[in-house]
Amino acid sequence: MRRLFLALAIVLVPLTAEAQSETYQKIGWWEIVYFPGAGACSALAEFENGVYFLIGLDTTSGDLSLAVAILNQSWGSIVPGDEYEVTATFGRKGPWYLTMYGTKADELFGLEATWAADSDSAGRFVEEFMASVNMKWAYQGTVLGDFSLKDSRKAFNATLECTEVHLGSGDAGGGKDPFSGSKQDPFQ
Numbered sequence: 001m002r003r004l005f006l007a008l009a010i011v012l013v014p015l016t017a018e019a020q021s022e023t024y025q026k027i028g029w030w031e032i033v034y035f036p037g038a039g040a041c042s043a044l045a046e047f048e049n050g051v052y053f054l055i056g057l058d059t060t061s062g063d064l065s066l067a068v069a070i071l072n073q074s075w076g077s078i079v080p081g082d083e084y085e086v087t088a089t090f091g092r093k094g095p096w097y098l099t100m101y102g103t104k105a106d107e108l109f110g111l112e113a114t115w116a117a118d119s120d121s122a123g124r125f126v127e128e129f130m131a132s133v134n135m136k137w138a139y140q141g142t143v144l145g146d147f148s149l150k151d152s153r154k155a156f157n158a159t160l161e162c163t164e165v166h167l168g169s170g171d172a173g174g175g176k177d178p179f180s181g182s183k184q185d186p187f188q
Contacts, residue, residue, distance in 0.1 A: 024162040030155035032162050041162035042067065043155040047147045050074065052108065055129060055156065057117060057163045064117040066126065069103070070137055070144065071110025078102040078109040086111060086139045090149070091132035096125065130156050 024032040024041060034041045035056075042056020054069040078084070082102045087095040100111035115122040129135065130153040137144040 024165075025158050027155045027158055028151040030151055030158075032155060032158045034162055034166055038067070039166070040064070041159045041166065043152075043159045045147075045155075047145055049145065051145045051147070052110070053147065055126075056159050058114060059167075061114075065114040066117045066122040067112065067114045068100075068125075069110055069112040070100075071103075071105070071108040072144075073107050073109070075109040078104070078111065080104045084111050084139060086137060086144070089136045089138075090128035091134060093128050093132065096128075126156060 021036070022034045024034055026032070027043075029045045030043045031045070032041055032043050037060070038057070039059035040057035042054050044052060044054040044056075046052050050072050052069075052071045054067070054071075056067050058065045058067045080102045084100050084102060086098050086100055088098060089095045098113055100113040103110055103112045115125070129149065132149050132152070134146060134148055136146040
C-alpha cells in the first residue's frame with residue numbers, strides 16, 4: 001500500500017520535494033492518509049479487481065478542493081489529461097454525470113476530478129458518498145465497479161479531522177494565522 005500512497009500523491013499534485021505521505025488512521029478497509037504535496041488528507045481504499053478509490057481534500061490551488069480519483073493498473077488505455085465522461089451512482093440515488101481527467105501515476109492509470117470544497121455539488125457528492133451503502137462507477141455503459149461504502153461516513157469524517165490537524169499545525173502552509181499569537185496583532 002506504501003507504493004500506492006506515493007502514486008496517489010503524484011496524482012494529486014506533482015511533488016517538488018521528497019515529501020512522504022503519512023497514515024493518519026485506518027477504518028475498516030479505508031486508510032486515511034495525509035499527503036504533504038496536497039496539503040490535506042484523503043480516504044483511500046482498494047476494492048476488487050485492483051480498483052483504488054480516493055476521496056479527500058486538496059489545498060494546492062490556494063483554496064480547499066474536494067478531490068476524487070479512481071485508478072487501476074489494467075486501465076492502460078487512459079490518456080493522461082484527456083476528458084472522460086463517467087457516471088457515479090450512490091445507492092438508489094440518481095447518477096452523477098462527471099467529467100474526469102485521465103491520469104497516470106507509476107503503474108496506475110485512472111481518472112481524477114476536483115471541485116471547490118465549499119460548492120453545493122461537492123457537499124451533495126460527499127453526503128451521498130457517506131450516506132450510501134454502495135457506489136457504482138461506469139464509463140460508456142461499462143461498469144468499472146460496484147463497491148461497498150461500509151464505514152465511508154467514519155472514513156470521510158476522519159479525513160476532515162486529519163486535514164484540520166494538519167492545517168492547524170501549519171503543515172499545509174497557509175492554514176495558520178501568522179498573527180494569532182502576536183501581541184502586536186491589531187485584529188485580536
